[in-house]
Amino acid sequence: MKEQPSFLDELEAEAIFVIREAYAQFERPTILFSGGKDSIVVSHLAQKAFAPAGIPFALVHVDTGHNFAETLEFRDRYVKQIGAELIVGSVQDSINRGTAQEEQGPLGNRNRIQSVTLLETIDRERIDCLMGGGRRDEEKARAKERFFSHRDAFGQWDPKNQRPELWNLFNGAKQPGEHFRVFPISNWTEMNVWHYIRQEGIELPSLYFAAPRQVIWRNGSWLPVSDFISLRAGEVPITKTIRFRTLGDITITGGIESDADTLDSVIAEVETLRQTERGNREDDKRSESSMEERKKQGYF
Amino acid sequence: MNVLRFTTAGSVDDGKSTLIGRLLYDSKSVFIDQLDAVAASSKRRGTELDLSLLTDGLKDEREQGITIDVAYRYFATPKRNFILADTPGHVQYTRNMVTGASTADAALILIDARHGVVEQTRRHSFIAGLLGLRAVVVCVNKMDLVDYREPAFTKVCEDFEALRKAAGLPEVHFVPLSALVGDNVVDASGRMPWYQGPTLLSLLEDLEPIEPAAASDFRFPVQLVIRPRTSEHHDFRGYAGRVAGGRIALGDFITVWPEGIEAVVNGIYLGSQKLQTASYGQSVVITLDRDVNVARTSVLSAGSQPKREASLKARLCWLDSKSHQPGLRYEFRAPGGQGQAMIAEVAKVLNLDTLEYELGDGSLGTNQIAEVVLRCAQAPTTEAYSDQRIMGGFVLVDPVRGATVAAGMIQ
Numbered sequence: 061m062k063e064q065p066s067f068l069d070e071l072e073a074e075a076i077f078v079i080r081e082a083y084a085q086f087e088r089p090t091i092l093f094s095g096g097k098d099s100i101v102v103s104h105l106a107q108k109a110f111a112p113a114g115i116p117f118a119l120v121h122v123d124t125g126h127n128f129a130e131t132l133e134f135r136d137r138y139v140k141q142i143g144a145e146l147i148v149g150s151v152q153d154s155i156n157r158g159t160a161q162e163e164q165g166p167l168g169n170r171n172r173i174q175s176v177t178l179l180e181t182i183d184r185e186r187i188d189c190l191m192g193g194g195r196r197d198e199e200k201a202r203a204k205e206r207f208f209s210h211r212d213a214f215g216q217w218d219p220k221n222q223r224p225e226l227w228n229l230f231n232g233a234k235q236p237g238e239h240f241r242v243f244p245i246s247n248w249t250e251m252n253v254w255h256y257i258r259q260e261g262i263e264l265p266s267l268y269f270a271a272p273r274q275v276i277w278r279n280g281s282w283l284p285v286s287d288f289i290s291l292r293a294g295e296v297p298i299t300k301t302i303r304f305r306t307l308g309d310i311t312i313t314g315g316i317e318s319d320a321d322t323l324d325s326v327i328a329e330v331e332t333l334r335q336t337e338r339g340n341r342e343d344d345k346r347s348e349s350s351m352e353e354r355k356k357q358g359y360f
Numbered sequence: 361m362n363v364l365r366f367t368t369a370g371s372v373d374d375g376k377s378t379l380i381g382r383l384l385y386d387s388k389s390v391f392i393d394q395l396d397a398v399a400a401s402s403k404r405r406g407t408e409l410d411l412s413l414l415t416d417g418l419k420d421e422r423e424q425g426i427t428i429d430v431a432y433r434y435f436a437t438p439k440r441n442f443i444l445a446d447t448p449g450h451v452q453y454t455r456n457m458v459t460g461a462s463t464a465d466a467a468l469i470l471i472d473a474r475h476g477v478v479e480q481t482r483r484h485s486f487i488a489g490l491l492g493l494r495a496v497v498v499c500v501n502k503m504d505l506v507d508y509r510e511p512a513f514t515k516v517c518e519d520f521e522a523l524r525k526a527a528g529l530p531e532v533h534f535v536p537l538s539a540l541v542g543d544n545v546v547d548a549s550g551r552m553p554w555y556q557g558p559t560l561l562s563l564l565e566d567l568e569p570i571e572p573a574a575a576s577d578f579r580f581p582v583q584l585v586i587r588p589r590t591s592e593h594h595d596f597r598g599y600a601g602r603v604a605g606g607r608i609a610l611g612d613f614i615t616v617w618p619e620g621i622e623a624v625v626n627g628i629y630l631g632s633q634k635l636q637t638a639s640y641g642q643s644v645v646i647t648l649d650r651d652v653n654v655a656r657t658s659v660l661s662a663g664s665q666p667k668r669e670a671s672l673k674a675r676l677c678w679l680d681s682k683s684h685q686p687g688l689r690y691e692f693r694a695p696g697g698q699g700q701a702m703i704a705e706v707a708k709v710l711n712l713d714t715l716e717y718e719l720g721d722g723s724l725g726t727n728q729i730a731e732v733v734l735r736c737a738q739a740p741t742t743e744a745y746s747d748q749r750i751m752g753g754f755v756l757v758d759p760v761r762g763a764t765v766a767a768g769m770i771q
Contacts, residue, residue: 067363067441069642076643077602080583084656108631109643112596113588196432203431223764224455224679226462227753228602229693233762247443249434 068256075244076109078207082242085232086189093119095131096307097264098193104262118145122178124170124309125152126288134265149181169312179215191242197249207246213237254327270303270318281314367445367460369484370470375501379539380446381411386546389435430456439565454727455679458767465569466495473502473512477519483712489527492749494569497533504538510554526715535560573748574640577663578606581695584656586645598645599654604750607639616652617659617741623648659696659741670739673771676732680765684724694754697740705733745769
């Protein structure tokens, strides 16, 4: 037994506390599951929070239709393994219904319209709480998130009117139609997440590890070649050994050149990287406040 | 302690965001793309590299040039991890400072060397004392604008001394610095040879604020009951929560509140792992040797008996923009109880000019701090806030809007 709890132990205890609060305060709490490492860590913590009982949350996946094949395989295997219910919200269905419109132009992607599908899913499934792997160190607007983040009936975040959160008293009171986003690993950094994954032996999708992959160079990062992107003039697919630091829609998630093909080598690499992990996400580069704008509109 | 949670406070234009930017920049906690964004932004505004842009996250803040919400920052040195709650100094956002301070071990209070102790300094020091922060570091900033002269620093230290006593701050440190230039933030300054003390960062690395709850009697407010109802764990009934005070071991006697019934701890779990003990801050599941009525907000205790009173004397900080009027009812929320409550009496209201509690008219407005008597429909299980922060803190929630309207500390 360790006498002095480590920083990771403290972060874990805090996250477990928050997850239990979400369960206690909401009627239909769920986990927003992207297949990325942060939502995998939240799911792992949720299992730990309720053991020896099973995980009492459904996992919600917003499917843009532009997926890495590995993400879907991992998702299906993972929900089976932990015995959770899976709820899928399909962006393609929203487009077909006409509630979401595909962005036009060469920079168009499905990142923004995910919010539409997410809100439709919340409505359909009567979800009143979505737990996510958002961390305050990711981005400037996220640095101001509460653990329990209130969303109005339109799914909007009002950063200037957030409820004060004192000690560990989280206020999940809401009006009908409103919901909450809950962020159990708010206080974790990217480094903490990686160290925790190693400590707990958590399995990750192979995309996080370096392997030869077909890519093109676009907007300062290596974009994977897939059926969902069209090559522009001058773009030539080549094979590079790359890995991904975050996993999102395949059309906008750029990889980095790397030889790190094991957990230890990834951790060693992250320790020396001097670029924040969202730096390779095309969606955040549009303007100085793009994340804030999307969050106000209901983006996770 | 390998993590320090601290909060920052200052008036508008004290240079707080610059100080934090400097702390992150000089401790090499800023990533290249963040720095690129700040450099580009500074250039568009026609200024030199403006480090305050590193922390001023929201669009409105960048436009108004002030910080309007709590922003959390993370950095680490080889010695320690830091979690920083950067809170606004602007008067109408005091509730955010209260929020930031409630989870902090220590506070940085910024003072402009040219202006000395001002009303906001008093307000922030009182909040730091009220929320039971163990240590305060007074950063006397903008020393470059007073030609690095010692008397400007000494004057602040002397003026703060009176405030320290009135605010009830146990441990206070002073550092003369310039966030803009970088003197004494991470690197020692050669421009103030009269100052022999540590730089701000090295002070923060060595600060060891004492948390009284860690050494106090065992308190475990229950969040929920775990009943797997599986064949493997057919009769398992565990109580999930986070230890709010002291420590417990297998075989220890505890008392379950509100019933006041004794039982023996026969299991402590973290996930599938069986533990021998659980200490302050740990989230665990506890099982008992007999069937007792335990639910959310029940408290398991050992040692002294917890406070069990429906009528509570408390200090209250009013957070909401809507004022309190006599007769209004609220929902009381604390780890050891939840239910209807009313403010039976606003005994005294703090006058921030004189630092004295004075008679009020029974109402309470935003940012006001008062001594009140609270009447709860059912007696919660609590402690004096000065002994245990978690068991002694509560919030009041507006039952209609759901807003958190006040934060309270039980006396």
